[in-house]
Structures are given as structure tokens and as C-alpha cells.
Amino acid sequence: MAAIRTLLFILLFYGLTIPWVMAALIGAALGDGPMHNVIFGWVRFHRWCARWILGIRVRIEGAIPEGQYLFAAKHQAMFETLDFLNLLDTPAPVLKKELTAIPGWGWLATRYGGIAVDRAGGAAAMRAMLKRTRAVLADGRSVVIFPEGTRVLPGETPPLQAGFAGLYKMFGLPVVPIAIESGHVWPRKGWIKYPGVVTYRFFDPIPTGLPRAEIEARVHAEINSLESGRE
Template identity: 50%
Template sequence: MTLIRSLLFAFLFYPGTAVYVTGVILLSPFGDRTVRAIVHGWSDYHHWLVRNVLGIRMIFDGHVPEGAYLIAVKHEAMVETIEGLRLARTPVVVMKRELTQIPFFGWVTRRYGVIGVDREAGAKALRTMLAEAKQAAEQRRPVIIYPEGTRVPHGEKPDLRPGFAGLYRALGLPVVPVAHDSGRLWSRGLVKRPGIIRFKVGEVIPSGLKREEIEARVRDAINALND
């Protein structure tokens, strides 16, 4: 049954994503509000499929406040990258540059507003990320970042990538850390197991802390559900 659920999810989600992508492309001339409504509708569609097809329920402990914040999210699976659009109001997401170059889908991500990071570009990538993040903050849009830089298996607690501290220092924004345990159910493979994914929104961490302190506090907070 788990395999059947997973196959049905894939059968519905990926063609459905193509429909939403087409909708953004066709209706983009009607403005940002329309684009954002379609993208958020796609996130809601994904959430509905996860709940009703995969049998995965999500429980949220706390909520992300509105306004310009740096939202640091644990990264264990694909599910939280899409669910992140539901965590905050019109967030700008820091993501791999490769995803922003996927035909059609990549254009939609850029039209909505994302920060594509080229991991091989070094200092240049950091400068680009900082400039785009500052623009998002000026628009009072929160910025979502996965400070570990890549997916990690549930239970692992790697050091944060240097780009997080640079972004934190440059933006001067408080941080909202978000922990979860999606990796228990959501593997890199096809099969997703039913159950409960817990999200825990930590206490807001103020701006202006030294690098060692902000990294330690964020690392502890985003791993709060790793026991």
C-alpha cells in the first residue's frame, strides 16, 4: 500500500506541477499578486497530496511571525522546501542555482522571487546572494535559507555553511529557526512512509550576534527534533 500511495503521489504531483507552471507563465502579465497566488496554490496542492495520498500529517509547534526575518530551516527532504512556502508570507527562498535553470519551472521560480546560489562560484555567489537577499528584505519579504546547504539524513547535525553567517551579518535581521523530522518518513527514493512530520518553530534569535554564537544557536534550534 505504501508503494501504491507513493506512485499515485508522483503521478498526481508532477503533472499537476506542470499545470501550475503553465498557469504562472500564461497569467504572469497580470502581476505579482496573481503569480504568488498560483505558486501558493501549488504549495497547497502539494500539502493536500501529502496528507491525503501519502497519509503524512504535519503538526506545527509555533508559527513564523510576519515581516522581514531570516528563516533558517533544517533540510532533510524535498517536502519542507515546498512546505516552506506555507510557513511565511510570500518568502524568498535561497536555493541551488541549478533549480532556477530548469526549463519553465526555473523561470517561474525567478518570477516568484528566489535567490539562486551557484555553489562553485565562491565569493561571487555570496555577493549575488547578499544583494538579492537585501532586495527581498527591503520589500519586507522573509528569506528562507537551509543553512546546512544540502539534505542530511535524519539525526545528523552538520556544521552550518559559511554563507549563512554572511547573510545574517549583511541583512541585520533576526532569525526564526525551524526544526522538523521529515527525514524519518521522506527518503530520497520513491517510497514515502505514512506518519507524522513535526515542525517546531524556535524562539526568535536577535540580530547582531557574533558568528560563533549565531551559528551555535541556530544549529541547536534546527536540530531540536533530531532525538
């Protein structure tokens, strides 16, 4: 049954994503507002398909703060990369540069405010990323980063990438850690999705100005708080 549901999800969501991307491209020609409206409609459609086709529900623990933050999240599935746009106020995600090469979608991700990371690009790529981040923050938007760097399997707790502490120090934003439990319903390996609950656990904002070792230790502990049993 899970395989049948997943096939139906693929056909419906990805099939309709093509015209949705085309609509967003047309909206972009009219301005950021129309483009954002189409993109937000698309991620709401993604949540709807996940709920009513795959049987995936969402549970939120803690309070989602209002204001401008650096949201530092666990990353187990593609689900949360899209669903953050349902939860937060026009967040700008830090994403892999490879994603911006997807025809149409990649251009929209950049135009929306996505901050591409090219880990092999050296100093020039880092300067471009920081310039992009600065421009996004100047618009009053928050940034979402996966500080462990990539999707991981449930139970895995790799160390944080060096870039997280650099962003925290350079831009002086308080950090909101988010623990996420999604890999059990949306596995990193394999194509079948399973019914269940995706949990987001939002922690209180961590203030600016902490030493690197302290901010990394706190964020690492809190985003992994769902990995070793519920507290």
C-alpha cells in the same frame, strides 16, 4: 501500500504540475499577484496530495512569528521546500542554482523571489546573491535558508555553512530557527514516501548583533533539537 500511494502521488502531483506551471507563466505576464496566486494554489495542492494520498500530516510546535526574519531551517526532504510557502508570508527561499535551470519552473522560482546560490561561482556569484537578497528584503519579505547547506538524513547534524553567518551579519535580521522532522516519511534515499507526521518546531527569534560563534551555536543546536530525541 506505501509504494502504490507514492506512484499515485507522482502521477497526480507531478502530472498536474505541468499545467500549473503553464498557468503560473501566464499569470506572470499579468503581474506578480496573479503569479503568486497560482503558485500558492500549487503548494496547497502539494500539501493536499501529501495528506490524502501519502497520509502525511503536519504538526507545528511553537509560534510562527509575524514580521520580517531570517528563517534558518533543518532540511531533510523536498517536502519542506514547498510547504514553507503554506506556513510563512511569501517567503523568499535560498536555493541551489541548479534548480533555476529546470525549464519553466526555474524561471518562475527566480521571478517569485528565489535566491540562487552558486557555490562554484566565486566572488561574482556571491555578489549577485547578496544583491538579490537585498532586493527581496527591500520588499519586506522574509528569507528562508537551510544553513547546513543541503538535505541530510535523520540524525545527521553537519556544521553550518559559512554563508549563513554572513547573511545574518550583513542584513541585520533576527533569526528564527526551525527544527524539522521529515526524513522518516520522505526519505532522501529511495523514492517511496511513508505515512506519518512532519514536525516543524519554531523557536523564539534570536536578536541581531550576536558574535558569529554564538549565533551559529544557537542555530545549530535549535534546528537539530529533534535529532537526538524530543525535548
